[in-house]
Amino acid sequence: GRIRQLHSIPIRHCRCVSGWLARLAPSSNMAPSYQCGCNTPLGAVALLGAVCAYLRHNHEAVSTLSKVIGCSPKVMVLGMPEAGTTSLHEAFKSAGYNSVHWALPAGDGLDTDVEDIKMLQTQEGIEERLVARMVWRAANEGLPPFAYLPEDVEAVAEMNGMVFDDEVGAWGYFPQMSLLETIFETYPNAAYILNLRNMTKWVNSVNKYLRMRERMVKSDLHNLPRGVGWDDGEFLSWVENHHRRVIEEAQRRGVRFLIFDIEKHGAKELSEFLGRNVSWGQMNRLEDVPFKV
Numbered sequence: 658g659r660i661r662q663l664h665s666i667p668i669r670h671c672r673c674v675s676g677w678l679a680r681l682a683p684s685s686n687m688a689p690s691y692q693c694g695c696n697t698p699l700g701a702v703a704l705l706g707a708v709c710a711y712l713r714h715n716h717e718a719v720s721t722l723s724k725v726i727g728c729s730p731k732v733m734v735l736g737m738p739e740a741g742t743t744s745l746h747e748a749f750k751s752a753g754y755n756s757v758h759w760a761l762p763a764g765d766g767l768d769t770d771v772e773d774i775k776m777l778q779t780q781e782g783i784e785e786r787l788v789a790r791m792v793w794r795a796a797n798e799g800l801p802p803f804a805y806l807p808e809d810v811e812a813v814a815e816m817n818g819m820v821f822d823d824e825v826g827a828w829g830y831f832p833q834m835s836l837l838e839t840i841f842e843t844y845p846n847a848a849y850i851l852n853l854r855n856m857t858k859w860v861n862s863v864n865k866y867l868r869m870r871e872r873m874v875k876s877d878l879h880n881l882p883r884g885v886g887w888d889d890g891e892f893l894s895w896v897e898n899h900h901r902r903v904i905e906e907a908q909r910r911g912v913r914f915l916i917f918d919i920e921k922h923g924a925k926e927l928s929e930f931l932g933r934n935v936s937w938g939q940m941n942r943l944e945d946v947p948f949k950v
Contacts, residue, residue: 728803728810729844732756732931735833735903736852737896738815739862739869741919744939745852746814748927751936756812760786777867780820780828789818789830801843802836819872826883829876834899841910848913848931851903854920856893 732754734745746758760773776782783790791805803810819829832840841849863869874886880899886892907914915930924937 728806728808730803730806730810730813730847732812732848732850733816733833733840733844734814734850734852735837735840736850736900737859738817739866740852740854740859741917741939742815742852744919744937745850745917746812748924748935748937749812749814752928752931752933754812755809756814757788757806757810759788759815759818761788761807774867777820777872780822783818783820787818787820788813788816789832792816792832792836793830796832796836796839802832802840819869819876821872821875825877826875827872829872829878831878833903834879837903837906841906841912845910845912848915849903849907850915850917850930851900851907853900853916853918856896858920859896860889860893 732749734742736742738759742758746756749756760776772782776786784794788806792802795802795804798804803813806813816833817829817831819827822828860870863873870886870892873881875883877883881895886895904916913930915926917926919939924935927935927937
């Protein structure tokens with residue numbers, strides 16, 4: 658099953674995978690003529706299923722593989738949407754990072770904004786643009802979480818995504834929840850930011866912004882089953898549990914980690930943490946765009 662999935666891996670990934678697997682098991686004589694969808698010979702790719710099982714128990718190998726498949730982000734945001742992720746995206750760009758913010762690209766101009774809303778409504782383009790979908794796909798194929806992001810991506814300002822779905826209500830995925838441990842293990846040298854804001858303001862913003870609360874509740878998210886989350890108490894408990902888990906895991910692993918409250922912190926804290934000059938200003942360019950389904 659793992660081998661079958663290789664038909665969707667871009668050509669640059671194929672060459673890297675085959676070379677990496679050949680180094681892992683140079684004595685293998687399995688399936689030397691196998692080719693992927695891009696017609697690149699993949700002699701050692703027949704080993705991929707066994708390698709995926711091996712990688713689950715070898716964190717160093719996972720980290721090595723992540724360097725040759727997809728991007729290896731230097732900075733990642735692990736908090737919630739509507740908690741300054743657009744501002745962090747702009748801040749990362751001001752510091753010279755190539756940053757992505759929930760979709761490729763998202764919010765970079767009026768035309769793109771229209772396409773963003775259309776994607777949330779119809780799912781058009783989610784396989785090629787929605788960061789959460791790409792991470793979900795990589796996870797299902799046993800690849801490093803960001804295998805399908807462009808290899809030059811350096812910062813991920815928001816990795817979750819939710820789109821309406823005619824059959825089940827909505828599809829959503831929060832990699833910072835579902836894959837938290839895997840992300841830490843795969844990218845141990847990255848800098849991680851937990852973005853926070855006043856929770857009452859956060860709920861109000863989620864309620865107003867492009868029907869985000871509805872998309873969350875109608876999705877089947879990590880620790881938030883479909884249909885759960887209309888009650889503020891259970892909704893806030895879900896978020897607070899995530900914050901607590903991120904802090905505990907980051908501290909336990911000793912990764913570079915910053916708790917960043919968007920209402921208390923700014924350029925000074927980000928610049929000191931990242932070691933680069935950062936510009937900071939709160940913004941969200943889609944907030945006033947009409948959204949109907």
